[in-house]
Amino acid sequence: MKTMEFPFEKRKCEILKRAEEKTNPAWGKAPEQRTVQELLDYGIIVLNKGAGPTSHQTVDTIKKILHLEKAGHSGTLE
């Protein structure tokens, strides 16, 4: 069976190191350590949109639930 892959999944690349440098733990934060509060500004949700509401309505509903001023979606599903 042929593999079902996107072009980016077929990339054969390695990570090239240009410098030996460390990051200072005092600045910034690794994404996996973000709190729920922080993710409300720097997060995404992978939603299973059902047949009822439109993509736009879905975003509006999420904004209401999470009390967000801004949110967007990845392309209409209509």
Added chain:
Amino acid sequence: MTGVLVIALGKATRIVEVLLKAGKEYVCLMHVHTPVPEQIIRKTLSGFLGKINQIPPKRSAVKRQLRTREIYYLQIIEIQGQDVLFRVGCEAGTYIRTLCIQLGKALGTKAHMQELVRTKVGTCTDKEWHSLHDLKDAWEDNKEGELKKMLLPYERAVEHLPKIWVSDYAVDSLAHGAFLSVPGIVKLESDIEIGNTVAVLSLKNELIGIAMAKMNAEDMMSQKKGIATGETKVFIERGVYPKYKKNE
């Protein structure tokens, strides 16, 4: 149509621009209008890979002119009489409704899209999706464990892009709109080519911004100076990393 819809929250909202261009996967139920032997259906569909030409349908937001889109894979899941269930991976902007019409023609008859579910947007798949209902419940009941599973770091939205990691000292000037110059690069992916849209990350893997590569990977490694990427679409906030002062 239903399925994977990725929602970007708050300050991450603009990341949808990247997702709009990312590859998509769908599971489609197509109805063929007249009986066609299964073998012919299988043979014809297997030949529909690579670049195809499409004119966007009447009910679309884009200009109705001929454009090329790529089908990355097309696999038949099941055929039941004149109903064909298949999975298709394709370039952003491919119209599956139009694809079904094209497939019908290629089969020497007519066909239409009966049902469509989107199963992938970039690296976000139906294996990790949640319903609006579950989100509402988790939020209202303050279930932090559940919420942390549903709210993903927005860096997931650029996982499919080639990456460059920069020094802590390059972050703030990038955040202020400076172009990335080679000395700021710590590591990079080896297949980056000029013109690629790349994700510029901190060494903690935070997304700093999205930019277009002005050099290829080889030059980014070997050059001592020069502009590596052009105008950055900045996502990280200013001031998270300190301003780098030379000779401090």
